[in-house]
Amino acid sequence: MLLVARMVMNDKRTMRKRAYGYRPLKIGRFPLLMVTLLWMSSIATAAPSTLKITIGTFSPYYSPKLVHIGTGTPISWENPTSGLHSITHDGCKTGERCAFDSGAIGPKGTFTLHHLPPGSYSYHCSLHPIMRGVLVVLDSAIPSET
Numbered sequence: 001m002l003l004v005a006r007m008v009m010n011d012k013r014t015m016r017k018r019a020y021g022y023r024p025l026k027i028g029r030f031p032l033l034m035v036t037l038l039w040m041s042s043i044a045t046a047a048p049s050t051l052k053i054t055i056g057t058f059s060p061y062y063s064p065k066l067v068h069i070g071t072g073t074p075i076s077w078e079n080p081t082s083g084l085h086s087i088t089h090d091g092c093k094t095g096e097r098c099a100f101d102s103g104a105i106g107p108k109g110t111f112t113l114h115h116l117p118p119g120s121y122s123y124h125c126s127l128h129p130i131m132r133g134v135l136v137v138l139d140s141a142i143p144s145e146t
């Protein structure tokens with residue numbers, strides 16, 4: 001039975017080849033396998049959702065002011081104000097290790113940080129030093145806010 005079916009299939013292929021004068025494009029299992037692997041890897045390495053901090057003209061200036069995140073969680077500051085602000089690690093000012101400095105973020109601008117090593121990061125706005133926030137990166141994947 002199988003042999004007959006195979007013969008019929010072969011015959012159809014030959015007919016198609018004859019009819020169009022070329023070999024029909026064979027889409028084997030390889031592309032399907034690749035797509036499946038890509039899909040699976042995208043699930044495995046799916047980035048944790050970004051934690052958003054809003055910049056404000058009034059206290060607490062950075063909302064939330066104190067943030068705990070797990071390593072690998074991107075943090076994004078959004079500037080809905082009409083002024084310029086920065087996200088500057090205190091270490092940049094004191095001359096210690098400068099972990100991040102956004103430079104001036106304009107109105108409607110954003111600044112995103114990825115993959116900060118675990119640690120506690122105090123930061124400020126270099127244009128308005130009264131603006132202060134703290135970012136704590138924990139060696140885990142579970143983010144939380146306070």
Ligand SMILES: [Cu+2]
Pocket residue numbers: 084085086125126127128131
């Ligand atoms: Cu500012």
